[in-house]
Amino acid sequence: MKNFATTALLVASVAVRARSSSEVDADCKVQAFVRAEDLAPDHISHGDLRIKVKPAHCADRVASVALRLQLDEFGEVKHLRAGAVLPEIEMSDNQTVSPDFLGFYGGSANDIVYDYGAYDRAMSDPAFWVVKAEERRAWSTEVVLFQNNPNFSKPMVAAFIVASPAVNYPPAVKNYRGGDSQPIRRHADSHLGYHYVAVVEFTNGTTVELPAGHTTFVPTSPPPPPPPGVPFSWNVTLGENKVHEELDLPQDKKNLADRQRCLPEELRSVFVAEVTLEEGNVVRGGQMLRGKVTVHATNGSTTMSDIRITFRATTNEHWATAQAVTGGDDKFEPSSQGLGRPVCVDEYAYVFKEKDGTTPSVWRSPSLSPSLQSRLRVAKPYFDFELEVPKSAVPDFSAFYSSVENWLELRLDVLYSQDADICMNGVDGSRCADAEDENPTDDAFEKTEEGLWDSHTPVGQAVEPRNCRRRLYLTGKVRINVLGNISTQSVDHYLKSGLPSPVILLPQADVVFAVAHPATIVEPIANTSARLLSPQGTFDPHQSRLNFYNFTRRAARAPGPSSRYNGGSYTGLLWKKKVVAMERGILLSEAAEFEAEAQGEIGGQHAFVVTP
Numbered sequence: 001m002k003n004f005a006t007t008a009l010l011v012a013s014v015a016v017r018a019r020s021s022s023e024v025d026a027d028c029k030v031q032a033f034v035r036a037e038d039l040a041p042d043h044i045s046h047g048d049l050r051i052k053v054k055p056a057h058c059a060d061r062v063a064s065v066a067l068r069l070q071l072d073e074f075g076e077v078k079h080l081r082a083g084a085v086l087p088e089i090e091m092s093d094n095q096t097v098s099p100d101f102l103g104f105y106g107g108s109a110n111d112i113v114y115d116y117g118a119y120d121r122a123m124s125d126p127a128f129w130v131v132k133a134e135e136r137r138a139w140s141t142e143v144v145l146f147q148n149n150p151n152f153s154k155p156m157v158a159a160f161i162v163a164s165p166a167v168n169y170p171p172a173v174k175n176y177r178g179g180d181s182q183p184i185r186r187h188a189d190s191h192l193g194y195h196y197v198a199v200v201e202f203t204n205g206t207t208v209e210l211p212a213g214h215t216t217f218v219p220t221s222p223p224p225p226p227p228p229g230v231p232f233s234w235n236v237t238l239g240e241n242k243v244h245e246e247l248d249l250p251q252d253k254k255n256l257a258d259r260q261r262c263l264p265e266e267l268r269s270v271f272v273a274e275v276t277l278e279e280g281n282v283v284r285g286g287q288m289l290r291g292k293v294t295v296h297a298t299n300g301s302t303t304m305s306d307i308r309i310t311f312r313a314t315t316n317e318h319w320a321t322a323q324a325v326t327g328g329d330d331k332f333e334p335s336s337q338g339l340g341r342p343v344c345v346d347e348y349a350y351v352f353k354e355k356d357g358t359t360p361s362v363w364r365s366p367s368l369s370p371s372l373q374s375r376l377r378v379a380k381p382y383f384d385f386e387l388e389v390p391k392s393a394v395p396d397f398s399a400f401y402s403s404v405e406n407w408l409e410l411r412l413d414v415l416y417s418q419d420a421d422i423c424m425n426g427v428d429g430s431r432c433a434d435a436e437d438e439n440p441t442d443d444a445f446e447k448t449e450e451g452l453w454d455s456h457t458p459v460g461q462a463v464e465p466r467n468c469r470r471r472l473y474l475t476g477k478v479r480i481n482v483l484g485n486i487s488t489q490s491v492d493h494y495l496k497s498g499l500p501s502p503v504i505l506l507p508q509a510d511v512v513f514a515v516a517h518p519a520t521i522v523e524p525i526a527n528t529s530a531r532l533l534s535p536q537g538t539f540d541p542h543q544s545r546l547n548f549y550n551f552t553r554r555a556a557r558a559p560g561p562s563s564r565y566n567g568g569s570y571t572g573l574l575w576k577k578k579v580v581a582m583e584r585g586i587l588l589s590e591a592a593e594f595e596a597e598a599q600g601e602i603g604g605q606h607a608f609v610v611t612p
């Protein structure tokens with residue numbers, strides 16, 4: 001045993017020596033880390049760049065390091081060519097359901113077999129589609145932070161500042177979209193990112209660019225108009241979410257036709273929600289939305305049941321929509337997709353938990369779409385609610401490719417009769433004939449008592465209504481205006497031309513702004529096509545179940561220019577870690593060092609100057 005271990009050690013050290021004797025510059029690895037405060041209008045943000053060079057013999061191979069910060073925006077669209085008509089999905093000549101699709105994959109021998117081939121293939125055929133993607137570089141700013149061949153035998157830190165003019169730039173959001181479980185039909189997407197890039201020049205003359213972190217901008221809003229507490233009242237007719245494209249698919253066409261036959265739309269009740277917000281619909285993150293929603297119903301074939309109220313942020317892809325409309329695609333629907341995660345420190349509460357020995361810190365980011373639910377009935381068709389706007393809610397902001405919009409979403413469950421259910425699904429299909437009567441009990445005690453008679457409801461809790469298929473979901477939404485940081489200073493919107501842009505500087509430097517000159521680069525069509533026109537998957541419900549694993553493997557589409565926007569860590573998080581580490585005495589010795597550095601900077605006033 002002992003001998004073996006010694007031999008292994010010997011071999012290992014020989015290997016290491018052999019490698020180091022043949023070491024060349026190509027082995028040098030540089031890592032760059034930025035921690036920095038968020039950007040804001042008319043504000044100086046502080047930051048540190050840390051450079052780590054490995055292995056040891058490379059300590060003197062770096063000639064200089066510059067740090068660049070830039071705002072890039074990206075938009076892409078896929079729309080139908082003017083006049084193009086997608087192939088119909090026809091019934092197959094062969095009506096035998098493949099045994100592969102039976103049973104486990106949800107197929108039944110009685111299913112009608114359709115041929116999705118032509119329709120699926122059309123999704124990647126440029127004869128039908130126009131694709132376009134472009135990137136807009138709003139501004140870029142750079143400063144040299146290390147020069148004259150410094151000694152990097154240890155990681156080194158250099159301080160910098162970013163001065164921002166009195167201009168509102170858009171907040172950054174992490175957009176995680178990009179996976180698809182079906183072929184892509186009409187499509188719109190956008191990203192934007194403020195990213196730091198370390199530009200490392202080696203002594204041999206080679207230059208590399210390293211992602212060093214990303215940040216965000218916190219725009220300001222003027223104070224809401226006084227008096228702040230004006231009630232806001234709005235009527236919204238609740239309806240079904242209709243997606244035009246779904247009508248291409250036979251499975252959806254059939255469901256819709258059955259629905260119309262058994263539950264004619266013109267005989268259903270009409271539901272109008274009247275929403276009142278006591279303190280208006282202009283709010284800030286962390287504020288409470290207090291209000292009442294009352295549902296007025298006509299006397300038709302459907303009855304109201306539960307109402308759910310959700311605060312939600314969406315992205316309005318206005319650039320893509322305009323492209324499609326101009327390009328002659330009249331069915332392109334202004335998509336409003338869910339927003340990604342905001343780039344802000346509130347998303348990382350778990351990083352700052354004190355170790356108290358009892359609760360291990362658990363990763364749980366706060367919900368960005370808090371919601372509440374209540375049962376409505378004819379005798380009490382209203383719901384008084386209090387919903388907290390998330391602290392990290394992203395303010396409304398219209399950027400070049402898309403806008404952030406905030407909403408109060410309403411979803412009303414409405415019930416229809418057992419007869420209609422049987423008409424649509426057959427006697428066997430109507431699985432919840434007795435799950436819920438049309439006037440579900442509202443008595444808290446009765447519901448709690450009911451809950452004692454099953455094996456899943458916790459004791460003392462009201463029984464949850466069974467997920468019954470005998471319901472339709474009607475939705476409606478009301479715009480909520482979320483403000484940025486309140487400031488009385490007047491601040492321009494960044495899309496106005498001729499405005500100055502942020503500038504990155506050494507801590508003591510005087511601030512001189514330059515006017516931004518945004519540049520737009522259209523992505524080569526081959527690259528856009530690789531993302532949006534590559535053949536993948538099928539709309540055939542049987543096949544797609546069978547090929548589920550292909551989809552999950554393909555979830556990440558070919559990378560686009562925006563894949564680098566979130567490189568490195570979020571610099572605001574790392575900055576807060578430094579601040580908290582100093583507060584908790586973890587960074588004590590360095591604190592003094594930073595203090596001294598900061599003193600020199602805070603002492604000197606920064607002159608704000610704009611050069612044309």
Ligand SMILES: *[C@@H]1O[C@H](CO)[C@@H](O)[C@H](O)[C@H]1NC(C)=O
Pocket residue numbers: 024025026027028029202204205206
């Ligand atoms: C210069 O050094 C870097 C870092 O080791 C290396 O990646 C690069 O290939 C070298 N360039 C040349 C031309 O040797």
Ligand SMILES: *[C@@H]1O[C@H](CO)[C@@H](O)[C@H](O)[C@H]1NC(C)=O
Pocket residue numbers: 094095096097098099
């Ligand atoms: C019809 O389809 C089934 C299942 O895919 C297949 O097994 C059968 O061979 C087909 N029949 C003809 C005549 O193509």
Ligand SMILES: *[C@@H]1O[C@H](CO)[C@@H](O)[C@H](O)[C@H]1NC(C)=O
Pocket residue numbers: 059060151152153
């Ligand atoms: C770099 O710094 C290390 C440690 O501070 C020192 O041992 C080394 O000699 C220095 N290298 C050069 C080239 O000055």
Ligand SMILES: *[C@@H]1O[C@H](CO)[C@@H](O)[C@H](O)[C@H]1NC(C)=O
Pocket residue numbers: 233234235274296
């Ligand atoms: C909403 O509708 C109700 C009932 O029809 C009406 O009394 C109320 O004035 C309406 N409110 C608004 C803001 O239109």
Ligand SMILES: *[C@@H]1O[C@H](CO)[C@@H](O)[C@H](O)[C@H]1NC(C)=O
Pocket residue numbers: 299300301
């Ligand atoms: C409409 O109201 C009347 C009287 O209130 C009631 O008899 C009738 O059943 C209702 N119709 C429907 C479709 O609910």
Ligand SMILES: *[C@@H]1O[C@H](CO)[C@@H](O)[C@H](O)[C@H]1NC(C)=O
Pocket residue numbers: 038039040218485
């Ligand atoms: C935004 O406002 C909050 C609270 O007033 C403040 O703590 C924060 O520093 C502000 N953020 C910026 C970037 O100005």
Ligand SMILES: *[C@@H]1O[C@H](CO)[C@@H](O)[C@H](O)[C@H]1NC(C)=O
Pocket residue numbers: 523524527561
């Ligand atoms: C286009 O795609 C190719 C292959 O993925 C890549 O090497 C190239 O950098 C891309 N061009 C642009 C402008 O993104």
Ligand SMILES: *[C@@H]1O[C@H](CO)[C@@H](O)[C@H](O)[C@H]1NC(C)=O
Pocket residue numbers: 536537538547550
């Ligand atoms: C899924 O993957 C299998 C095996 O790699 C392949 O044979 C099949 O054609 C794929 N299906 C689709 C729809 O891409």
